[in-house]
Amino acid sequence: MRKTALIVLAFIISISSSCQQAKNNSLSKQELSEQVSATIPTVEFADKLKNGSGVMIIDVRTPEEFAQGHLKNAINIDFNSENFTSEISKLDKSKTTLIYCLSGGRSGKALTQMKSDGFKEVYNMQGGILKWKSESRELVLVNTTKANGGMSIADMEKLTQSKEYVLFDFNAEWCAPCKKMMPILEGITEQRKDKMTLVKVDADINSALLESKKIDGIPYLELYHQGKLVWQHKGFIDEANILSETGL
Numbered sequence: 394m395r396k397t398a399l400i401v402l403a404f405i406i407s408i409s410s411s412c413q414q415a416k417n418n419s420l421s422k423q424e425l426s427e428q429v430s431a432t433i434p435t436v437e438f439a440d441k442l443k444n445g446s447g448v449m450i451i452d453v454r455t456p457e458e459f460a461q462g463h464l465k466n467a468i469n470i471d472f473n474s475e476n477f478t479s480e481i482s483k484l485d486k487s488k489t490t491l492i493y494c495l496s497g498g499r500s501g502k503a504l505t506q507m508k509s510d511g512f513k514e515v516y517n518m519q520g521g522i523l524k525w526k527s528e529s530r531e532l533v534l535v536n537t538t539k540a541n542g543g544m545s546i547a548d549m550e551k552l553t554q555s556k557e558y559v560l561f562d563f564n565a566e567w568c569a570p571c572k573k574m575m576p577i578l579e580g581i582t583e584q585r586k587d588k589m590t591l592v593k594v595d596a597d598i599n600s601a602l603l604e605s606k607k608i609d610g611i612p613y614l615e616l617y618h619q620g621k622l623v624w625q626h627k628g629f630i631d632e633a634n635i636l637s638e639t640g641l
Contacts, residue, residue, distance in 0.1 A: 430508040432501060432517040435524050441491055441516060449484065451492045453477075453503045454522075455567075458495060461600050462522065462532035472499040473567060478506070486512045493518035493525075495565065495596065496610050520609050523596070527609040543599035546606070549592075553617040558589035558641070563603065563613040565596045570629040571612040577632045578614075585641065616641075 433441075441448060442464070452463050453472035463469070470480045472494065481503075484490070490512055494500040497520055504517040518525065526532065553559045562578055564571035575593075582591040596603055596611050608627075616624040616639055624639045635641070 429514040430504055430512070430516070432497065432504065432519050434519050435528060435530065438491060438493070438516065438518045438525075439530065441489065444489065448489045448491055451481075451484075451490060451503070453492055453494050453499050455597075458522075458597055458600075461597070462526070464493070464525075465531070465533050467533075472503050477503075478510075481507060481510065484512075486510070489514045489516070491516050491518070494521050496521040496523050496568075498569070499567065523603060523611070524609040526600075526604045527607040544594060544602050546602065549602070550620075552590075552592055553620045556588055556590045557619060558585065559592060559617045560589065561592045561594055561615040561617070563594045563596055563599075563608060563611050563615075565611055568596075568611055574612055574629055577635070581632065581635060581641065589641070 442450070450464055450467040452459050452467040452469045454463075454469070455471050455473070456469060459467075459469040470477060474480075490507065492500045492503050492507070492515060494503075497518065500517045500521065504515055507515045522532070549561065552561075560578065560582060562571075562575070564575070578591055582589050594602065596608075610627050612627075612629060614624075614626045614630070614635075615622060626635075626638070630638075
């Protein structure tokens with residue numbers, strides 16, 4: 394009888410423990426569900442900006458990029474700086490936070506980090522400032538001289554006459570796909586150097602040019618043949634596909 398009672402008691406303890414564990418797991422899932430993080434289109438991002446003081450806006454680009462044009466009331470915290478983590482830890486994690494960069498790469502990584510750090514509600518702008526500017530949305534300029542500098546469309550047109558084929562590569566130093574693709578482009582142009590040239594266009598320095606051409610993402614390529622645009626591509630592309638699509 395005593396042995397039976399002990400078995401029953403052990404069973405009850407086991408059930409209670411399982412129920413408590415299930416309750417704890419349920420609470421954990423509930424807490425996680427209360428945390429919101431997402432990458433959203435510019436139109437939704439713009440709607441959230443209308444909440445004014447109810448949102449916190451973080452520009453995770455470099456100070457130089459920030460000076461060329463940023464969203465009103467944005468705080469600049471460079472994602473690639475060594476004090477990024479310490480700086481975001483000082484922010485109010487309970488507020489709705491809107492983050493962006495040039496094309497969405499760095500802010501996407503920042504989104505993941507801020508979610509792990511316990512920010513309640515974080516939204517990343519899909520396509521970044523390139524997409525925002527291509528839709529002619531408003532920016533605040535700090536350094537207008539730099540923002541209006543760099544290459545112009547007229548400069549591009551002159552360069553297209555330099556050789557039979559001219560390949561423009563719009564890139565940035567911080568852009569991983571751009572760096573991966575650079576040796577491919579250099580190799581293709583080296584093999585055809587008698588009739589082809591490669592023009593590297595830094596997206597940060599030539600932001601006005603990208604805006605005028607409504608380029609909303611990098612890497613971005615344009616190939617000109619005898620002064621006429623014959624091919625364009627946004628995003629990473631390997632050598633085989635470049636040669637196949639362009640017929641080079």
